[in-house]
Amino acid sequence: MEPVVCIVGAIKEEIAVIKGGMNVEETARLDYGSLWIGTWRGRRIALVRSGIGQIRARRSLEQARERLTLSLVVSMGFAGGLDPRLEVGDLIVADKVLAMPTGSPDTGPEPREISLRSPCAEQAMALADSADGKVYAGGLLTVNEIVYTPERKRALGERYPVLAAEMETHALADLSAEKRIPFLAVRSITDTADHELMNFSPMQNDRGEVSPLKAGWYVLTHPGKAKDMVQLRAHSQKASARLTRFVARFIESLG
Numbered sequence: 001m002e003p004v005v006c007i008v009g010a011i012k013e014e015i016a017v018i019k020g021g022m023n024v025e026e027t028a029r030l031d032y033g034s035l036w037i038g039t040w041r042g043r044r045i046a047l048v049r050s051g052i053g054q055i056r057a058r059r060s061l062e063q064a065r066e067r068l069t070l071s072l073v074v075s076m077g078f079a080g081g082l083d084p085r086l087e088v089g090d091l092i093v094a095d096k097v098l099a100m101p102t103g104s105p106d107t108g109p110e111p112r113e114i115s116l117r118s119p120c121a122e123q124a125m126a127l128a129d130s131a132d133g134k135v136y137a138g139g140l141l142t143v144n145e146i147v148y149t150p151e152r153k154r155a156l157g158e159r160y161p162v163l164a165a166e167m168e169t170h171a172l173a174d175l176s177a178e179k180r181i182p183f184l185a186v187r188s189i190t191d192t193a194d195h196e197l198m199n200f201s202p203m204q205n206d207r208g209e210v211s212p213l214k215a216g217w218y219v220l221t222h223p224g225k226a227k228d229m230v231q232l233r234a235h236s237q238k239a240s241a242r243l244t245r246f247v248a249r250f251i252e253s254l255g
Contacts, residue, residue, distance in 0.1 A: 003071035004037070005251065006064055008048045010057065010168050013236050014077040017244040018047055030063045032056035037068070041251045046070070054099075054142065054171035061175050072120065072182045072254075075172045076247050078239055079140065079164035079187035080147050080197065082157035086189045089238045091135045091246055092163050093124045094185035099170040100143040100156075111141070111160065114173045120184040124250050131249075133242055138163035140187060142170035148197045157193060164189060186247060188239035190232070197232070 009015035022045070024038040032051035039045065046068050050060035061073065079092065086092075098111035121137070128135035139162035147153055147165050156165060169185045176183035191197045 001069045002044060003069045004044045004046045005072045005074060005254070006046045006048060006061070006068070006070045007074045007076060007247070008050055008057065008061060008064075008168070008172060009075075009077050010050050010052045011077075012049055013240055014243070015047055015049055017240065018247070022047060028067065030060050033060050035060075035064055035067070041248050043251055043254065045251070050168065053144075053167050057168035058171040058175050061172055065175075065179065065181075070179075070181050072184065073172060073176045074247060074250070075169050075183070075185040076243055077166060077168065077187055078190040078236065078243075079166040080153065080191045081164050081189045081193045081195075082141065082147075082153050082160075083138075083163045084157075084193045086136070086163060086192060087134070088189055088192060088235045089133055089242045090189045091131065091133065091242060092140065092187045092189075093121055093128075093135060093137050094140045094169060094187070095121060095137050096139045096162075097169045097173050097185065098139060098141050098160055098162060100141055100165075112170070114170065114177060116173060116183065116185060118182060118184070120182050123253060124184055124186065124246075127246065127249050127253065131242075131246055135246070136163055140169050140185060141165045143167060146197065150194050150196055153193045184250070186243065186250075188243035190235045190239045 022038045022040045024036050026037040028035040033049040036047040048060050048064050050057045094116045096115050098113045101111050125137050141160050141162040143165045173183050
């Protein structure tokens with residue numbers, strides 16, 4: 001079986017441009033998401049929409065691996081900034097990932113850390129100088145729930161040596177290491193450390209994604225939140241565009 005590069009994003013907004021540009025040859029339903037197999041940027045890839053969170057991410061990658069031989073796993077998606085230097089659209093090529101333990105960030109146990117220093121990460125960072133914006137090498141913190149408030153972001157940023165928080169990378173990195181598959185994680189900032197993110201849990205479906213129907217109802221019943229939703233959408237679009245362009249250049253650099 002010909003090896004493929006597996007690109008994993010949790011939600012459709014993170015991978016929509018890639019999916020739209022793919023020559024899709026095969027599709028499959030996963031327990032928590034979807035799998036598309038085909039070509040993109042001249043290379044055979046498997047594109048996975050995993051759903052939000054570590055359990056969904058790990059299971060979706062397991063199912064992709066059961067079907068295919070994976071030469072590389074690329075985790076791509078959004079992240080919330082914990083470092084005050086980060087702006088919307090800035091990119092992080094992860095050199096390590098920590099899993100957020102249960103308990104308080106001040107009193108909980110030390111997180112589980114996986115080093116992501118690798119030839120893949122070095123190859124990605126080599127593209128930073130020609131990228132359309134800032135690219136940082138640094139750590140990610142995989143959390144169990146969305147970090148909404150500046151106060152919580154500040155506490156996590158002070159407690160852990162990381163740049164941003166997200167919800168899937170540790171599980172994907174752990175499985176990739178277990179199966180000895182090269183791994184790269186790239187994240188784009190959608191909300192900065194000082195930005196209070198609106199709580200969209202009332203709009204989520206059972207896959208952890210925002211339901212258009214629930215979102216519409218939420219706006220009707222909370223008209224004051226419409227501006228926040230427009231801003232979040234604009235930030236997500238900017239982050240997605242930069243992220244996709246960078247991943248595309250990395251895929252092309254594989255030769």
